[in-house]
Amino acid sequence: MNGPRHAVQTLHEEISTRRDRALEQPAHDVRTAAVLGIALGVCFSLCFVTGLVSHTLQQPPQWFDWGSRPAGLYRITQGVHVISGTAAIPLLLAKLWSVYPRLFLPLERHIVPAIERLSLVPLVGGSLFMLFTGTANIARWYPWPFFFPRGHYWGAWITIGALVIHIGARASNARVALRRDSSITTAATASSDRNPISDGRIRPIGRRTLLGWAGGASLALTAVTAGQTVPFLRRIVLFAPRRPDIGSQGLPVNRAASEAGVMDRAQDPQWRLIVDVDGAEKLSLDLAALAALPQRHATLPIACVEGWSASARWSGVSVIDVLTHASITQFDTVEVVSLEDGGLYSRSILNTSQARDRDTILATTVNGETLNLDHGFPIRLIGPNRPGVMQTKWVTRLVVR
Ligand SMILES: Nc1nc2c(c(=O)[nH]1)N[C@H]1C(S)=C(S)[C@@H](COP(=O)(O)O)O[C@H]1N2
Ligand SMILES: [Mo]
Numbered sequence: 001m002n003g004p005r006h007a008v009q010t011l012h013e014e015i016s017t018r019r020d021r022a023l024e025q026p027a028h029d030v031r032t033a034a035v036l037g038i039a040l041g042v043c044f045s046l047c048f049v050t051g052l053v054s055h056t057l058q059q060p061p062q063w064f065d066w067g068s069r070p071a072g073l074y075r076i077t078q079g080v081h082v083i084s085g086t087a088a089i090p091l092l093l094a095k096l097w098s099v100y101p102r103l104f105l106p107l108e109r110h111i112v113p114a115i116e117r118l119s120l121v122p123l124v125g126g127s128l129f130m131l132f133t134g135t136a137n138i139a140r141w142y143p144w145p146f147f148f149p150r151g152h153y154w155g156a157w158i159t160i161g162a163l164v165i166h167i168g169a170r171a172s173n174a175r176v177a178l179r180r181d182s183s184i185t186t187a188a189t190a191s192s193d194r195n196p197i198s199d200g201r202i203r204p205i206g207r208r209t210l211l212g213w214a215g216g217a218s219l220a221l222t223a224v225t226a227g228q229t230v231p232f233l234r235r236i237v238l239f240a241p242r243r244p245d246i247g248s249q250g251l252p253v254n255r256a257a258s259e260a261g262v263m264d265r266a267q268d269p270q271w272r273l274i275v276d277v278d279g280a281e282k283l284s285l286d287l288a289a290l291a292a293l294p295q296r297h298a299t300l301p302i303a304c305v306e307g308w309s310a311s312a313r314w315s316g317v318s319v320i321d322v323l324t325h326a327s328i329t330q331f332d333t334v335e336v337v338s339l340e341d342g343g344l345y346s347r348s349i350l351n352t353s354q355a356r357d358r359d360t361i362l363a364t365t366v367n368g369e370t371l372n373l374d375h376g377f378p379i380r381l382i383g384p385n386r387p388g389v390m391q392t393k394w395v396t397r398l399v400v401r
Helices: 003-024 029-059 072-105 109-119 120-138 150-179 184-195 209-227 231-236 263-267 288-293 320-327 352-356
Strands: 273-277 280-285 296-305 310-316 333-338 347-351 361-366 380-382 394-400
Touching: 003 072, 029 072, 029 150, 029 209, 072 120, 072 209, 072 296, 072 310, 109 120, 109 150, 120 150, 209 231, 273 320, 280 320, 288 361, 296 380, 310 320, 320 333, 320 352, 320 361, 320 394, 333 352, 347 352
Parallel strands: 273 394
Antiparallel strands: 273 280, 296 310, 310 361, 333 347, 333 394, 361 380
16 A cells, blocks of 8 residues: 555646646746846836935935935935836736746756755745835835834845846846747747647636736836826826825825824924034024024925825925024034924934035925924925935924034
């Protein structure tokens, strides 16, 4: 009696047959995998580079000085980040479906293919992790125990590292498969014409069909997402929790005054803007004193890390004018501090070029109206080429260093 052994053997044969049959389908061949791989490579590269930019300018190392111009640059880099990540979702699903029969190929007993196969764990795991956490962050859903920016950042390095190994291992195969006259492709195309699977259990799916659906889904998803930052697509926005033109005073609100717990302090007549230098209070201004300083007007976008962005007309006092008023001429950084206690966005840093830009404003009005509480009353920071998270609301202190 060798029942179990026989069963294992039968199962093994069954798997091999199914695998080989699947691999005969053009939708599962190397050429399809290569086309999807290239599209994913483009999306992932754009997403990685723009993500690095966003991360670096929020945690700037010594050598990195993100300038204040062009004013709308961050809006574009972060728009590309969210759009390329979103576009990658259908492509990744199609790619996984296209290549999964290959996982059942026997492993060659060599170190290089073994490493390559092993690198699929961080590659597939990392890709799914990145697209999932990014999408969930946009929806402000955090079903995980770690701090999103940190996890998303390290996940990116792991995924890109595995992607480099993967491309290195597969590039030459892919190149051959993509050559029109290659024997692999002609065989695959021929077999698709002959329709070799008459088995009925597996319906063959052509390469064009799969690529068409994946590409179409990716474009459609891009179109309904991009409206959160591209105005003419606004009317078809579906996957954007905050449409840029919906919210009070023509702008979305990410965190309301009540959520931030600043309702009382923001309306307190005792509110002052305080300028600190070397740990000592140098200047204290109330709203009337601010209004007496030169007023600056600028049209600038709020560009949220979540991908939405919206332009508005702001007016208030330039940060540099406040510093000049306090007789401060030399400084490295200006930390802008909110009334909000704690919270990740209750303070942000201006480097020298940002602080010296006249359009870096402590705004008191938006779109011609006095800022309401949710947009940062009595004053909020708004500056060119900054992520939304660094446009601190309910400002009460400038710490000059
Ligand atoms: N103090 C404080 N400022 C803040 C925030 C916050 O939570 N607290 N959110 C930031 C984020 S993430 C964005 S996108 C912008 C949004 O500004 P809005 O609510 O006026 O549109 O404010 C920023 N300023
Ligand atoms: Mo944001």
